[in-house]
Amino acid sequence: MKFLIAITLLILLSLTSLAIGQMPLSYMLDLDGNSLVLLLVGRIPRLISILITGMSMSVAGLIMQCLTNNKFVAPTTAGTIDGARLGILISMLFGATGFIGRTLFTFIFTMATTSLFVIIINKVKTKNSTLIPLVGIVYGGILASITFHIAFEFNIVQGVNTWLMGNFASVIRGNYELLYLSLPLLVIAYLFANKFLIAGFGKDFSKGLGLSYNTIMNIGLIIVSLISSTVLITVGLIPFIGVIIPNIISLIMGDNLKKTLPMVAISGAIFLLICDIIGRLIIRPFEVPISVTVSIIGGMIFLILLIRRPRHA
Numbered sequence: 001m002k003f004l005i006a007i008t009l010l011i012l013l014s015l016t017s018l019a020i021g022q023m024p025l026s027y028m029l030d031l032d033g034n035s036l037v038l039l040l041v042g043r044i045p046r047l048i049s050i051l052i053t054g055m056s057m058s059v060a061g062l063i064m065q066c067l068t069n070n071k072f073v074a075p076t077t078a079g080t081i082d083g084a085r086l087g088i089l090i091s092m093l094f095g096a097t098g099f100i101g102r103t104l105f106t107f108i109f110t111m112a113t114t115s116l117f118v119i120i121i122n123k124v125k126t127k128n129s130t131l132i133p134l135v136g137i138v139y140g141g142i143l144a145s146i147t148f149h150i151a152f153e154f155n156i157v158q159g160v161n162t163w164l165m166g167n168f169a170s171v172i173r174g175n176y177e178l179l180y181l182s183l184p185l186l187v188i189a190y191l192f193a194n195k196f197l198i199a200g201f202g203k204d205f206s207k208g209l210g211l212s213y214n215t216i217m218n219i220g221l222i223i224v225s226l227i228s229s230t231v232l233i234t235v236g237l238i239p240f241i242g243v244i245i246p247n248i249i250s251l252i253m254g255d256n257l258k259k260t261l262p263m264v265a266i267s268g269a270i271f272l273l274i275c276d277i278i279g280r281l282i283i284r285p286f287e288v289p290i291s292v293t294v295s296i297i298g299g300m301i302f303l304i305l306l307i308r309r310p311r312h313a
Contacts, residue, residue: 002253006266010051013273017050018043020280041173049176050168050276050290051269053231053238056182058268059189059261060227061242064114066257067220068121069200071250072133072306074242075114075228079136081239082143083113084225084232089147093154103178103229110225113143118221133243133306166236166291168276178230185223186265193258196220237291240298241268247305271298 021043061074068078075081087109091102117139121132189196199206199216206213231238245268246260253260272290275297279288 003263003266006263006270010266010270010273013270013277014047014051016277017047017273020277045173045176046168046171049171049179049235050272052179052182053235054241054269054272055265056179056186056227056268057231057238057241058245058264058271059186060224062246062257062261062264063189063196063220063224064242065246066196066200067217068118068132069202070121070132071247072243073121073136074240074246075224076237076239077133077136077140077243078114078117079140079143080110080114080117080224080228081232081237082140082147084110084228085237086113086143086147086150087229088233089150089156092156093150102233106229106233107225110229111221114221114225114228118217165289166238166294167289168235169287169289171235176234178234181230182227185226188219189223190258190261192216192219193261197255197257235290238272239291239295240302241271241294244298244301244305245271248301 018039021038057075064073064075064078064080065071084106087106088102090109091105094105117136120139121135195211195216198209198211199213199220203213206216246264249260249264249267253263272294275293276290278297279290279293282288
């Protein structure tokens with residue numbers, strides 16, 4: 001029943017998203033040559049990119065929370081996005097301007113920085129649920145400082161600042177298709193869901209159940225790194241969604257990963273659609289970048305979860 005309600009809400013919000021814009025809904029329903037171009041080139045690609053981004057970033061956050069056994073770890077609180085941004089900067093310095101070259105550099109740096117974060121938290125003696133994300137935020141701040149220092153040295157600080165601003169306004173047919181790479185990754189995440197959950201309990205526990213701990217950890221980190229890289233390259237930084245959506249669904253449906261993963265993906269798309277619609281309606285005909293609305297709404301939810309979680313632990 002919950003899944004059916006979520007699907008219905010997703011469809012209604014998707015139709016609402018298609019109808020919002022400078023051109024009125026009556027023009028869109030006319031389906032002549034110009035309206036078809038507007039739909040196929042602009043609004044449908046934008047809708048698809050929102051859906052894929054919301055689903056993939058939520059699932060990426062869920063995977064990281066399982067692998068680290070901490071509810072407050074996600075790509076934006078573990079230095080993953082900051083590593084991806086550093087990778088983009090290095091790709092620019094080496095002249096890799098194409099999608100393939102930039103994606104490769106970004107993925108390598110994302111994978112390396114995320115793996116280093118996992119190593120760091122495994123060395124931390126205390127496992128306090130609120131301390132680990134703070135370590136991640138400090139770690140991400142160090143990576144961001146390195147990125148801005150390099151950018152300052154090569155006089156491309158303005159370019160780095162633009163990567164911080166997630167925005168779907170510029171998404172049109174031909175510049176968002178890299179996001180489709182996330183779809184098979186979501187399928188792989190679902191197939192390995194139970195194994196990710198087991199790996200989160202540690203190497204000894206995993207080996208006791210006959211599971212290759214290092215292999216599962218590497219698969220999970222590859223999925224998270226590829227998703228984070230493609231999203232950052234295509235639409236920019238989308239904060240908090242990987243933290244709050246898995247936590248909310250966990251409170252409602254429990255911690256059975258294979259059962260909750262589809263709902264996490266759908267809920268992430270719903271949340272991002274709501275934020276996008278709000279951002280497009282506040283100051284029409286202009287729009288607030290999606291990273292701003294997600295930061296405001298998601299940040300408040302994250303603080304509530306952070307404050308209340310120890311009380312119910």
